[in-house]
Amino acid sequence: MTGALSGLRVLDLSRVLAGPWASQTLADMGAEVIKIERPGAGDDTRGWGPPFARDGNGDDTTEAAYYLTANRGKKSLTIDITKPEGQEIVRDIAAQSDVVLENFKVGGLAKYGLDYATLSAINPKLVYCSITGFGQDGPYKDRPGYDFMIQGMGGLMSITGAPDTVSGGQPMKVGVAVADIFTGLYATIGILAALRHRDATGEGQYIDLALLDVQTAVLANQAMNYLTTGKAPGRLGNAHPNIVPYEAFPSADGYLILAVGNDSQFKSFCSVAGLDDLPSDERYATNRKRVANRETLVPLIRQAMVTKTTDEWIVALEKANVPCGPINTLDRVFDNPQVKHRGMVKQLDHPTAGTVPTVANPIKFSKTPITDEKAPPMLGQHSDEILRKVADLSDDQIAKLREAGIV
Structure with missing residues (x-):
């Protein structure tokens, strides 16, 4: 049995959380996701610890728990995209891919020839999704955007936390990076819709996603409370603005x-x-x-x-x-009989840790269940495989690229 997206290839140029969350979701549903990483360093989140995954002796591995959060099921290919040889390899893979996902600064990939205009000319059926803090246009387009600041700018913190009238009351961020995660989910939705259009028309397209747009969109009833009254809602702690008790x-x-x-x-x-x-x-x-x-x-x-x-x-x-x-505290969450029954924690085989835990994808398909999860890859774990099978390079060519520090 294969996943719903089996046969699709995703070229993932993203890192940290929003983009990787989207590509992990696509990988869970069966897509082949090729994660491009910097040689010797990789995704920044690999080092965002402690905590780190531990091996059989209880010693830390090189894989931070943060990295393990959003990179399940992918293949890691190390490529130096600042070098012409590396750029050519990435373009070759893009020519054979269905989706490109990236979260560089606006225009950041154009100098490498990895922007939408270049890659869509090579592969007109390509769905290309860019994730930035503020979008591809507008007065803030060149600003960097991070989840914490987006939660503040996007209004979420103004309605989260105890009111000023309560001792210690102040604006609060949510305990996980919800602006990033929601953006990753919207990216997944947008990519799937664009693929449906591509399958119907043969045309790929460009998707422009901004964290600030997404944070604004998910204000939901609080946004409408303001838009219908002109009065900005405040912080109510754990109380609900529209329902009591x-x-x-x-x-x-x-x-x-x-x-x-x-x-x-x-x-x-x-x-x-x-x-x-x-x-x-x-x-x-x-x-x-x-x-x-x-x-x-x-x-x-x-x-x-x-x-x-x-x-x-x-x-x-x-x-x-x-x-x-x-x-519940998290120990009680994962000890909850309903959470256990629903299989929300799985153990995945890992090259150095033996196994690593993962929080399962919550989607339960009746015909194409998510059954073939793989642990997040080690840095460059699949480089030789991808360079041989997708880029069609020989062992000698791969050895020369590695000697030159390009892979």
């Missing part, structure tokens, strides 16, 4: 997320919590009114929630079909 509440031994999504669930919650009078109170009878009167409602709920432990609340509320859940 929908936040984390202290329990007798920790915290519990209460996610009451409609009036019926609110009545069920109040019955369990001993707050039977609240649903009939005109101030709290509907979600619209609960949002307007959250300042008086939330303290009443907090008083009730601290009377039981988190586990006691979960048992009682689940019986009443009230959405709720704990705030």
